[in-house]
Amino acid sequence: MSLVLFLGIVALAWTRQWRTASIWSDYPVNADNVFVGLYILWLLVETPVAGRDADSEGKKTSDSATCLVYGTAQALTFLSALWFPSVWHSPNIAHFFGMGLFAAGGCCRLWAIRTLGKFYSHLVRTIPRHTIVDSGPYRFVRHPAYAGMLIANAGICIAFLNAVTLCIFLFALVPAILLRIRIEERVLFAIEGYSHFAQNRKRLFPGIW
Template structure:
């Protein structure tokens, strides 16, 4: 059972990519009938999102090599669901395709900044990063790069990137999913993750001098 759980991030990534590609192809065909000027920008946005998924796929693939002891309590699945539904609801329920606006450009910039910051944080953490909450043998505190300022910068990047998604496909359903599913899932996940992290020597002192995801606030 635990071996299957280690496969979940990989399965979710592949399933998500397949669904997003299918919906995007359908959406583009529909938009072609009204000659929407947003088609190229939509393809750029979705292409960038899929690139993000693929860049993280290596991490998801490596989960099978990190042992079976986890302390995740199912938050990986809820967190992934929130992320998926944020994008999918945007693709399905956004209907203002008449023109490219400054909002779309700002949203895309937020998205790129968010996923770039997340990948930077993941790269900095190296082998200690995991999509599933677990203790890694020989775990040590990383305090370089973005971890000099924040305890969970990868989640900061996730929040910022999906804020960009929400702003790009601005509609009530996507806003509700982002604020009501994804953000709470991240907060709960951080709380659970820190139960494990506080067992690591030096983490309590490290945490005392850094906020979790927002500098000077939380």
């Protein structure tokens, strides 16, 4: 899926370049292209995780097919943002706020992935001697990687605002993430120490949920 997403992004970014080049003619760089570059960099950074997950194929997982739904919704959010015309007809603060939000969400997610190390996976599964990690962003919430994903994609919606992308984000990606958290926690609560870890931490955002 990562390869298909990469090729789709490149193709749509090329098409968008010709459709919206005039929007950025008064700026030193095309911010849409910068956004695409940041997204591709994000994909490349997470590629080793996907490769590690591939080694788990055939082993027992508890995904209930949510990995595919979640990944598809994530891909469609950005692909639709590149394809459908934005309500913004000229550069404004929303473009740069959205890009900043995307960068913040991506950094939060990568911080979480780095903190978990070998325990992080795109699949819902446990590994031998699985222990609870409560450092880094896990000091504040139980699922900072998902929080980062939501923040990053909210940034995409703001920067490339259109009805299709917003609907995919709200009605496909957000529900997919919430469902994965429910399924994931069925597995996590079976690990010794997770109940204590979860007592004083919200799932995604401190003081909210």
